Amino acid sequence: ARGGARGRRSRGALWAPALLGGSSSLPECDRHKLSGKTSCDGGALIGSFDDKGEFSQTCCKAGIACSGCSALTENSTTCARCAGGYVSQKIPTTEDRRCFLCDDVPGWRDASGSGCKEYAALGKCKDGVWPDPKDDVPYQGIRPSNACCACGGGSLRPTPFSLPVSSRMFYDKEVLDTMLPMPVTAESVQLEDGCMLSATGLGMSPSGGVSGILNGSRKASCTLTAQQDPVRGVVGTATLDVQVATFSYGFRT
Incomplete structure (x- = not known):
């Protein structure tokens, strides 16, 4: 589907990351309680249940x-x-912490019969941090830090994202303020070679924001690649589809 995301599994599902130095900064965030709304301007909706069971x-x-x-x-x-199915982990060789879609290695257990759920429940692993060396003992060649998401391992999958610009029908000379991927999943994105986005009058920032002044009745369709974890090869992709007409009501039907 246009604007939808797809991706490939990370290479080296059993690769144990090294948590070394580095730093990053995150932009500010506005927080609002929303009731019955399904979108928010310039941001991404996130949600959770509180202690009273209210969402x-x-x-x-x-x-x-x-x-x-x-x-x-x-x-x-x-x-x-993190949301259900996601786990907080650091990108290897950096201090960047993200929520990643992650699956434990199916069926893995240590010599005592404990699996990844037990390691998390007993507090041996938490937030994707390697366990204490005395607990990170390999069994049949696989360590908890290789097998378990909570221990910094597991098999990572790309986070799906969409491109709001692909749901719009633009008109000639329309001014487009920056439209970011939803959600933003990577600090660095790339357009495929030969993409004709510039022919429509639009440009893209390193983080995937699209902006500019639309130029004539043109269109461009390109694949956008988001490097969600370049060290472990977690890569998400989506189709950028821009269409410009002489007249438009805004959204496509």
Whole structure:
């Protein structure tokens, strides 16, 4: 489907990352309780259930920190809790922490019969951090830090994202303010070679924001690649589809 995301599994599913130095900064985030709304301008909706079982939504404008997140920290700049199916892990060789879609290695257990769920429940592993060396003992050649998402391992999958620009029908000379991928999943995105986006009058920022002044009745269809974890090869893709007409009501039917 146009604007939809697809991707390939990361290479080296049993590769144990090294958590070394580095730093990154995240943009500010506006937090709002939303009731019955399904979108928020310039941000991504995230949500979670509170202690009373009530579901609340937050309009997250923290860019990449919104990806796979269900709740923000008090200062609203980082993710406090990942959504179901996601786990917080650091990108190897950096201090960048993200929520990744992750699957434990099926059927893995240690010599005592404990699996990844037990390692997480017993507190041996948490938030994708390698366990203590005494607990990171290989069994049949596989360590917990290789097999378990909570221990920094597992098999990572790309986070799906969409391109709002692909759902619009633009008109000639229309001014387009920056439209970002939803959610933003990578600091670096690339368009395929030969993409004719510039012929429509639009350009793309390194993070995937599309903006410009539309030029004539033109169209461009290109594949966008998001390097969600360049070290472990987690790559998501989506189709960028821009159409320009002499007249438009805005959204395609």
